[in-house]
Amino acid sequence: MGGKAILIVVLGFSFIFLIMEKNIGSATTRTVGNMADYHANITVHNVAVSGANIAANKMYLDESWKDGYSNIDYQGGKINVTVDVLDAFKQIIRINSVGTYRGITDTVQVTLQPSKFSKFAYYSESEGAGMIWWTTGDTVWGPFHTQDQMNIDGSPVFMGKVTTKDPLNLRLNADPKFLGGFEQGVDLEMPSNNIGDLKATAQNGGKYISGQDEVYIEFAGDDIIYKYLETTWVKKGKKKKKVTEWVTETIPAATFAPNGVIFVDDAVVNISGTVKGKYTISAGGNKSDDGNIYLEDDIVYETNPLTNPSSQDMLGIVAENNVYISDNSVNSNGINIEAAIYAQNGGFGAENYATRGPSGSINLLGGITQKIRLPVGTFNWKGIVSGFSKSYRYDDRLMSSFPPSFPSTGFFEIVSWYE
Amino acid sequence: MGVSTILDIIGSIFVGGLLLLILFRLNTSATGTLYNSNSELNVQQSMISVVEVLESDFRKIGYCKDWTKIPDPSKSILYADSNSIKFLTDVYNDGVVDSIYYYIGSTSELSNSPNPRDRLLYRVVNTEQAKSSNVGITKFTLKYFDALRNPINENPVSVPALISSIQIDVQVENTEAFDSVYTVAFWRQIRLAARNLSNR
Numbered sequence: 361m362g363g364k365a366i367l368i369v370v371l372g373f374s375f376i377f378l379i380m381e382k383n384i385g386s387a388t389t390r391t392v393g394n395m396a397d398y399h400a401n402i403t404v405h406n407v408a409v410s411g412a413n414i415a416a417n418k419m420y421l422d423e424s425w426k427d428g429y430s431n432i433d434y435q436g437g438k439i440n441v442t443v444d445v446l447d448a449f450k451q452i453i454r455i456n457s458v459g460t461y462r463g464i465t466d467t468v469q470v471t472l473q474p475s476k477f478s479k480f481a482y483y484s485e486s487e488g489a490g491m492i493w494w495t496t497g498d499t500v501w502g503p504f505h506t507q508d509q510m511n512i513d514g515s516p517v518f519m520g521k522v523t524t525k526d527p528l529n530l531r532l533n534a535d536p537k538f539l540g541g542f543e544q545g546v547d548l549e550m551p552s553n554n555i556g557d558l559k560a561t562a563q564n565g566g567k568y569i570s571g572q573d574e575v576y577i578e579f580a581g582d583d584i585i586y587k588y589l590e591t592t593w594v595k596k597g598k599k600k601k602k603v604t605e606w607v608t609e610t611i612p613a614a615t616f617a618p619n620g621v622i623f624v625d626d627a628v629v630n631i632s633g634t635v636k637g638k639y640t641i642s643a644g645g646n647k648s649d650d651g652n653i654y655l656e657d658d659i660v661y662e663t664n665p666l667t668n669p670s671s672q673d674m675l676g677i678v679a680e681n682n683v684y685i686s687d688n689s690v691n692s693n694g695i696n697i698e699a700a701i702y703a704q705n706g707g708f709g710a711e712n713y714a715t716r717g718p719s720g721s722i723n724l725l726g727g728i729t730q731k732i733r734l735p736v737g738t739f740n741w742k743g744i745v746s747g748f749s750k751s752y753r754y755d756d757r758l759m760s761s762f763p764p765s766f767p768s769t770g771f772f773e774i775v776s777w778y779e
Numbered sequence: 780m781g782v783s784t785i786l787d788i789i790g791s792i793f794v795g796g797l798l799l800l801i802l803f804r805l806n807t808s809a810t811g812t813l814y815n816s817n818s819e820l821n822v823q824q825s826m827i828s829v830v831e832v833l834e835s836d837f838r839k840i841g842y843c844k845d846w847t848k849i850p851d852p853s854k855s856i857l858y859a860d861s862n863s864i865k866f867l868t869d870v871y872n873d874g875v876v877d878s879i880y881y882y883i884g885s886t887s888e889l890s891n892s893p894n895p896r897d898r899l900l901y902r903v904v905n906t907e908q909a910k911s912s913n914v915g916i917t918k919f920t921l922k923y924f925d926a927l928r929n930p931i932n933e934n935p936v937s938v939p940a941l942i943s944s945i946q947i948d949v950q951v952e953n954t955e956a957f958d959s960v961y962t963v964a965f966w967r968q969i970r971l972a973a974r975n976l977s978n979r
Contacts, residue, residue, distance in 0.1 A: 365795075370798065373806065376806070377806075380809045384813050390820050391819050391820045394820065394824055520851065521977055537938070537941065540853035541976065542927060543977070756850060759850035760847040760850040775846045776842065776846040
């Protein structure tokens with residue numbers, strides 16, 4: 361009797377354990393399944409991200425590439441990439457990368473736009489062959505790029521993203537602060553002829569000026585005051601005499617350069633005034649002083665973007681050679697410049713910087729892209745001996761906007777990454 | 780009833796008792812194993828549900844559908860310390876800049892829970908009410924790195940724009956335990972670099 365009871369008890373417990381074991385096995389299987397699902401989600405995400413990276417790299421190498429990819433095998437999954445043109449005029453492009461793995465899909469969207477040199481607060485091809493050091497007290501607001509080795513001593517602060525082609529040269533205990541990130545190995549050479557597009561744009565809907573040796577362009581709000589030399593033949597008795605004199609015209613800005621691009625070919629351009637709207641003024645040419653732009657006086661925006669960030673005023677100053685601050689009486693007590701400056705074969709400097717006498721401060725709101733760094737003054741331990749001191753501030757709007765047809769880097773840049 | 784019968788009864792009671800004791804012990808052990816297996820499943824499910832939300836949000840630091848609204852994404856992290864972070868993003872992918880604030884509460888908030896270490900992880904979108912649920916989080920720590928991959932040791936980080944990548948540690952335990960043995964799951968995201976932080 362007792363033996364039978366024990367048998368029943370053992371069988372009963374065996375049955376219970378069987379059920380328990382089934383549940384334990386089920387829980388273990390689901391636990392593993394749970395982790396496997398997570399792994400699958402991570403994998404499909406990685407597949408989609410990889411597709412986006414591969415496509416972005418392809419577009420970097422060939423900006424006309426729009427083919428996309430179809431069913432590319434990757435990490436046991438598939439990559440499908442399509443390229444959409446969101447804005448044909450602004451050339452804004454979106455890469456859609458769809459990863460598939462074990463029946464799961466994930467999408468990464470990358471938005472790109474042409475990269476303009478105007479976004480740089482500071483760009484240089486040369487950092488002075490090791491002569492220029494960034495050190496404690498130096499602060500650069502906005503994006504920074506150099507094709508040269510960047511020499512750092514102490515703790516300079518870079519508020520925007522810093523990119524360099526060559527490795528950093530850090531002096532012992534150097535501790536730079538890259539508040540916008542740092543990336544090395546970015547090869548972003550200044551194209552040798554980057555103002556051709558500007559010329560073409562000025563010829564088609566802008567203002568293209570040629571046949572002048574020197575012109576003056578003053579922005580005056582809604583108008584542009586254009587001063588140029590005109591040669592006429594004046595009859596004097598029986599003879600005609602050639603008379604050359606300055607002619608000044610005041611023209612509505614919207615009529616002068618409807619698309620906002622002004623290109624003066626083979627000439628010196630002198631500019632000043634108050635800019636209303638978006639303009640790029642450019643000087644081309646290589647003979648003597650041609651292709652230089654001189655700042656005759658303050659050149660500022662009608663609506664100050666510092667006090668009104670929604671200001672629509674924006675100016676690009678693009679010289680094939682140099683941009684100089686003129687040595688004249690109005691510039692002897694400082695100058696205000698609000699523009700993105702680009703000097704293709706030269707730099708931004710002050711005319712007669714060593715002989716003009718102390719001239720106050722350059723108050724720049726914008727950015728400088730230059731091939732060669734030019735001097736704006738001389739200094740000793742007492743302060744300015746000649747020329748200008750510097751107060752440069754970045755115009756934050758240049759991160760997302762640019763003056764019309766401002767020179768492009770020739771590459772796309774990622775402006776948005778959605779995953 | 781003879782002596783041998785009495786010995787049989789005593790012997791069978793002894794053997795039966797031993798067998799029962801073994802069965803009861805086995806039962807306790809099996810119950811514990813079953814509980815722990817289920818706890819492990821629950822903890823892992825909790826962990827994954829937390830991690831998926833964290834990964835999704837952290838990857839979108841500095842993202843906005845209308846990217847011109849965050850012209851300088853490197854300034855997207857508004858506040859950062861070892862247990863909390865606040866940043867700009869576009870939660871609903873509608874082109875409107877939102878803020879997300881993650882922070883972990885104290886253990887005293889869950890004093891009714893048997894686990895003395897569990898806490899609430901809060902997620903606050905803009906000025907909405909903080910949302911959380913007790914999934915047994917016992918650790919949520921953040922470690923920050925600058926653009927040169929050096930750790931930022933300040934707490935809180937005085938200049939959040941220095942942050943280039945983030946290490947996230949999350950530990951989840953079950954809220955109740957069998958024999959005070961808590962199941963633990965640990966997850967670490969090494970150097971999560973939100974792509975938008977440094978895309979311009």
